[in-house]
Amino acid sequence: MADHNPRLKKPLAGLTLAAIGVVFGDIGTSPLYAAKETFNPDHGIPLNTANVLGGLSAIFWSLMIVVSIKYVILIMRANNKGEGGIMALLALASSAVKDHPRWVAPIMMLGVFGASLFYGDAVLTPAISVLSAIEGLEVGTVAFKPYVVPIAVGVVIGLFALQRQGTSLLGALFGPVAVLWFLTIAALGIRGIAGAPEVLWALNPLHGLDFVTQHGWSSFVVLGSVVLAFTGAEALYEDMGHFGKRPIRLAWFGLVFPALVLNYFGQGALLITNSNALGNPFYQLAPDWALYPLVALATAATVIASQATISGTYSLTKQAIQLDYLPRMNVTQTSSKEIGQIYIRGANWVLLVVIVAAMVGFGSSTRLASAYGVAVTGTMLVTTVLTFFVIRFAWGYNLFLSVAATGFFIWVDAAFFSSTLPKIVEGGWFPLALASIVFTVMTTWHRGRAIAMARHKETGTSVESFLGSLAEHPVPRVPGTAMFMAGNADALPRALLRNVACNKVLHERVVLLTVIIREVPWVTASERIKVEALKHGFHRVIVYFGFMDRPDVSQALGHCKQHGLVLEPLQTWFLLSRATVIPAPGEGMAMWRERLFAAMARNARTAGDYFNIPSAQVIELGTKIEI
Structure with missing residues (x-):
């Protein structure tokens, strides 16, 4: 501390x-x-x-x-x-x-x-x-x-x-x-x-x-x-x-x-x-x-x-x-x-x-x-x-x-x-x-948020299964690094799926970025980041913050070099998901609470802004999620 x-x-x-x-x-x-x-x-x-x-x-x-x-x-x-x-x-x-x-x-x-x-x-x-x-x-x-x-x-x-x-x-x-x-x-x-x-x-x-x-x-x-x-x-x-x-x-x-x-x-x-x-x-x-x-x-x-x-x-x-x-x-x-x-x-x-x-x-x-x-x-x-x-x-x-x-x-x-x-x-x-x-x-x-994460987990694709599918169905690669934010480190980000579906390509290097807020006030520099090399040019990066830390992802990613992952800022793009929440009857919450949550989600600050990611390098891909 x-x-x-x-x-x-x-x-x-x-x-x-x-x-x-x-x-x-x-x-x-x-x-x-x-x-x-x-x-x-x-x-x-x-x-x-x-x-x-x-x-x-x-x-x-x-x-x-x-x-x-x-x-x-x-x-x-x-x-x-x-x-x-x-x-x-x-x-x-x-x-x-x-x-x-x-x-x-x-x-x-x-x-x-x-x-x-x-x-x-x-x-x-x-x-x-x-x-x-x-x-x-x-x-x-x-x-x-x-x-x-x-x-x-x-x-x-x-x-x-x-x-x-x-x-x-x-x-x-x-x-x-x-x-x-x-x-x-x-x-x-x-x-x-x-x-x-x-x-x-x-x-x-x-x-x-x-x-x-x-x-x-x-x-x-x-x-x-x-x-x-x-x-x-x-x-x-x-x-x-x-x-x-x-x-x-x-x-x-x-x-x-x-x-x-x-x-x-x-x-x-x-x-x-x-x-x-x-x-x-x-x-x-x-x-x-x-x-x-x-x-x-x-x-x-x-x-x-x-x-x-x-x-x-x-x-x-x-x-x-x-x-x-x-x-x-x-x-x-x-x-x-x-x-x-x-x-x-x-x-x-x-x-x-x-x-x-x-x-x-x-x-x-x-x-x-x-x-x-x-x-x-x-x-x-x-x-x-x-x-x-x-x-x-x-x-x-x-x-x-x-x-x-x-x-x-x-x-x-x-x-x-x-x-x-x-x-x-x-x-x-x-x-x-x-x-x-x-x-x-x-x-x-x-x-x-818990319901939305659960829905994503139910309907999403695991990282392991997607990487396995790339061997059988290769996707064309383009130069550069694409960084996708994932709420769950084991689930494939929706923005990545949307990118492949729309653009039919992947960058030659893909980084799956997850930010985790620990239930402690501060996280030391030595514990800030974890980097894991996956198959097919994919990397998993987990960044840890305490609830009193300033969540500066750009600064935290500077530690990647120490873990063998060198990022070129001008050739790194952040592809982020911008989810539209759709209230729907079901097992979630009362409809008035779902509408309240949807309104708050619409007006919440974007992940790029909140985590201090350079706006010029951010691409947002829209998705819909029912709760």
């Missing part, structure tokens, strides 16, 4: 600073709204000293259990050759249960559902973060209230408009700005704690236990607001491949966790001494002269949080494409130095439209908080369940140890997830609806 991810070769201090700016943006801006929503009087829990201590204790121990112990210590060990995230974990878990077929389909469905929920979270994170930052203007004067949503929408539109140019310049500021943010919220917290030091009793877990058990239904509902304090926890795992475990752990325990705890406790101390501060306890921690500078800094911090979510969405989309859960899209590399800096135009503008719709439709961070949490806790629960399968089948631990390692966290995640379900009526339906759409698209594409 080190060969493919040069960022991990940077000094520890540099990686840690970068991690602070990228990984912790979401969870770092949670103090803007989490405490306010936890103590919301609509929950039916009175605001008094005992309940403030209980709420703070619940937040502190949730951060300790869910983030520090579960993610930072346990989940980050379940990495796919150093790469984290729900799709990387799905690939690892799927690979681990290959010898247990009954688990393959459930794990695939569960993992895709978790990835779909991430997209719902990706919409709400920028919306609630930026809105909550701009709402600080209302603390200064209510005259700003009508302008909060338009200003927030403008900030988000500006951020998305910059994506095409890449974020390397902006990203260089992320670390220092994030450090300033965490130091600032820590200082504000200390200022608040000084006014009511008894708030430190909230470190006692018994206060939190009373808070979530002694108020009946209200205790259950308030858990759905406590969730807001750790909504960015999944990012620690998602971005692990970018920075490594050690920098993330160092940043969390050395700066982020202490700063968050100090700020939450500072807000609690303020509420103990001034219950009227509940309208916006975060901003009221600051002295009057610091309000507008703090709003500016909070806006910068939420832009960082939003950028991290946008980049995570691009990364997840690329992984899903590579693992064949989404159709090929135009993935643009925006940096020649940083592998992870990519831009996906389709995902960018769809995400922007939905985020703006959420901001305008919900109108405030309080109303968005009602929608937030369902997708986050659902993703967390799926991650923990997939981790169980990794521990059980990939690491080989017995059932008792596997349950012991994950059972408690599954129970905790399930409790938080169930506490967010009452929010569905108030707004939680929104991320679930988005997740359902993404889930339908991903499963339809994956299933459709």
Whole structure:
């Protein structure tokens, strides 16, 4: 992996600073709204000293259990050759249960559902973060209230408009700005704690236990607001491949966790001494002269949080494409130095439209908080369940140890997830609806591709039988090299059959090219390519990529020379099949899903473009396939 991810070769201090700016943006801006929503009087829990201590204790121990112990210590060990995230974990878990077929389909469905929920979270994170930052203007004067949503929408539109140019310049500021943010919220917290030091009793877990058990239904509902304090926890795992475990752990325990705890406790101390501060306890921690500078800094911090979510969405989309859960899209590399800096135009503008719709439709961070949490806790629960399968089948631990390692966290995640379900009526339906759409698209594409491959295998010709027929029925040969892409290395490409049927010739050298995406993030140069000489001037070339690699076939074919196959670029043609999918009644999928798959296949990026094959050397031959 080190060969493919040069960022991990940077000094520890540099990686840690970068991690602070990228990984912790979401969870770092949670103090803007989490405490306010936890103590919301609509929950039916009175605001008094005992309940403030209980709420703070619940937040502190949730951060300790869910983030520090579960993610930072346990989940980050379940990495796919150093790469984290729900799709990387799905690939690892799927690979681990290959010898247990009954688990393959459930794990695939569960993992895709978790990835779909991430997209719902990706919409709400920028919306609630930026809105909550701009709402600080209302603390200064209510005259700003009508302008909060338009200003927030403008900030988000500006951020998305910059994506095409890449974020390397902006990203260089992320670390220092994030450090300033965490130091600032820590200082504000200390200022608040000084006014009511008894708030430190909230470190006692018994206060939190009373808070979530002694108020009946209200205790259950308030858990759905406590969730807001750790909504960015999944990012620690998602971005692990970018920075490594050690920098993330160092940043969390050395700066982020202490700063968050100090700020939450500072807000609690303020509420103990001034219950009227509940309208916006975060901003009221600051002295009057610091309000507008703090709003500016909070806006910068939420832009960082939003950028991290946008980049995570691009990364997840690329992984899903590579693992064949989404159709090929135009993935643009925006940096020649940083592998992870990519831009996906389709995902960018769809995400922007939905985020703006959420901001305008919900109108405030309080109303968005009602929608937030369902997708986050659902993703967390799926991650923990997939981790169980990794521990059980990939690491080989017995059932008792596997349950012991994950059972408690599954129970905790399930409790938080169930506490967010009452929010569905108030707004939680929104991320679930988005997740359902993404889930339908991903499963339809994956299933459709499997059916298409099966149809090709049923109706196609094997390479061995075709080569055998050439001895009895020779085909005229012409100079040059023809390269045909085959989804299955043992099946003859449809484009080759069409070429022989139409042109009645074969090139003097024919290369059958198959690209295989392995269920690992990276493939080393030594494992990149496999060349096999066949009969009658045929060669079989298999190119391997990981799901985080850039699938550059032209570059990979440069390794053929080392295996005895010399390709002359000007005399090599790529003859690719362009299949038209025809929905047909039968044993495939429901007709509406087949039509959806056909529409996606029509609009998918061509194999030549996606695999960086020179367009001047590509010839496409049309075929039809019924599913």
